[in-house]
Amino acid sequence: MDYTKIILPELELMFHVKHQAQAAAVEANVSRETLTPSPAPELLVVAGGRAPQPDWLRSAAKGRSVYSADRGAACCLNAGVVPRALYGDCDSTTEAVYERLAALGTQVQRFLPEKDDTDLQLLLKSLPSGSLLATGIWGGRFDHLFSNVYTLLGVKQQRSGVVLLADEQELLLLLEAGENVELELYAEVEAVSLLPLSAETCVDFSGVHWPLKNSALKQLYPYAISNMPSGKDARLHCSCHAGAVGLYIRWQDERISINN
Numbered sequence: 001m002d003y004t005k006i007i008l009p010e011l012e013l014m015f016h017v018k019h020q021a022q023a024a025a026v027e028a029n030v031s032r033e034t035l036t037p038s039p040a041p042e043l044l045v046v047a048g049g050r051a052p053q054p055d056w057l058r059s060a061a062k063g064r065s066v067y068s069a070d071r072g073a074a075c076c077l078n079a080g081v082v083p084r085a086l087y088g089d090c091d092s093t094t095e096a097v098y099e100r101l102a103a104l105g106t107q108v109q110r111f112l113p114e115k116d117d118t119d120l121q122l123l124l125k126s127l128p129s130g131s132l133l134a135t136g137i138w139g140g141r142f143d144h145l146f147s148n149v150y151t152l153l154g155v156k157q158q159r160s161g162v163v164l165l166a167d168e169q170e171l172l173l174l175l176e177a178g179e180n181v182e183l184e185l186y187a188e189v190e191a192v193s194l195l196p197l198s199a200e201t202c203v204d205f206s207g208v209h210w211p212l213k214n215s216a217l218k219q220l221y222p223y224a225i226s227n228m229p230s231g232k233d234a235r236l237h238c239s240c241h242a243g244a245v246g247l248y249i250r251w252q253d254e255r256i257s258i259n260n
Contacts, residue, residue, distance in 0.1 A: 042130035046072035050139025052167040054079035087123035131162035180239035188252035193225035201243030
């Protein structure tokens with residue numbers, strides 16, 4: 001079993017992947033010390049949705065290669081973060097932002113507004129391998145959010161590994177069959193939900209007020225929403241046995257103060 005450890009201002013996340021060849025050993029209670037650690041997510045993508053808090057973005061950018069899609073470039077500049085590349089058609093930000101980042105060394109890829117793919121989709125196609133933290137995803141129009149979530153699920157299915165959508169207000173971790181996660185929370189939670197992203201999924205969920213065991217969740221009847229941690233110091237555990245599911249968290253405070 002491989003695991004990836006992710007630390008954000010609001011939580012510590014241990015993401016586990018069980019491989020078939022290792023399944024028997026894991027079922028035989030192999031200790032955590034024998035597991036193989038995988039590197040933390042290497043890539044941070046800043047999209048053009050709701051801007052993350054500058055302090056949060058600076059914290060998330062530490063140790064990661066940063067890439068931006070159109071208006072996400074302005075978010076980066078505002079936080080003092082210089083992305084490696086900028087993909088976009090400049091329809092939701094200004095020429096000055098593009099020129100400023102180009103002067104700072106960002107590779108700028110310009111596209112015509114009349115195109116089929118979104119700026120984020122064009123950027124994601126060009127990324128190197130590595131697990132992915134995406135921000136600037138939330139807020140704004142529902143059609144943009146819908147496209148972003150399922151585009152990133154498609155990216156996960158193509159490249160495997162961790163795909164996490166987050167800012168200081170909301171978080172969505174994408175899980176597929178054979179993957180599980182442990183969460184230690186550092187901030188107060190307003191709600192925790194499981195969102196089926198395939199026609200049907202099967203999950204375990206513990207550390208919450210309403211736990212689930214080998215429960216089938218259907219995309220056309222998503223009922224596993226508005227859960228809560230079982231206690232102040234509870235650790236959340238979620239396993240996906242079939243299909244795809246999104247583990248969603250809404251933090252209690254709209255803007256979390258971050259001390260770096």
